[in-house]
Amino acid sequence: MPMTRQRTGSDTSSVNWRADALDVGEYLAAETAAKKGKTSVDSIVALVQAERERWDEEKEALEANVEDLKEKLRSMQAARSPDAEKQALKREHQELRKAMKARSRFGAWVCERHMKESEDEETDAEKEELRRQISELFVRLRAAKVAVGAASSESDFSPARRCPGPIIRRRQ
Structure with missing residues (x-):
């Protein structure tokens, strides 16, 4: 035709x-x-x-x-042509997808922040544990020095024969 x-x-x-x-x-x-x-x-x-x-x-x-x-x-x-209900559902679907994306980003941000904080807490906890061990070792060292000092004064060792410890030299 x-x-x-x-x-x-x-x-x-x-x-x-x-x-x-x-x-x-x-x-x-x-x-x-x-x-x-x-x-x-x-x-x-x-x-x-x-x-x-x-x-x-x-x-x-x-x-x-x-x-x-x-x-x-x-x-x-x-x-x-799509009816009004279908159009409304499409709009609602798009809004929900946007909300999910925003929540996902927020969740990722919260998770990342928590990870950093937990890493900081772990490092702080490890550092604190090491500080505690060092201070405990210093206490033992002092106690050992005191014990060595008391023992050397009782013995016939002269002070020159005692272990004086490391010699610290200062640069001038």
Whole structure:
């Protein structure tokens, strides 16, 4: 079926003018034929009237067909277009996805912060444990020095023979 152009207001007026021109032309042709004696004007006018009626019927049938097709197109478009509830659900789905992303980012931030704090606590706890051990060792060392000092004063060892400890030299 060839594609037809939909007629606008100016196209319709030119079509009417053409139809009128054809009618005048057909009438003149009918008169000329009648003058030549081949057919009568009335028979030609009747023939033109019959053709015009046939064209009108065909035009009405085509217009009805066009209206049916337009109605089918509207129903198909209505069936394809999403309804209001579906649109609302889509919007709600998008909002929920955004909220989930935001919560996920927040959760990741909280988790990362907690990890850093726990690492700091672990390092602080380890450092504190090492400090406690060092201070305990210093207490034992003092006690050992006191015990060695008391023992050396009781014995015949001279102070020069005692272990003086490491010699600390200062740079000048």
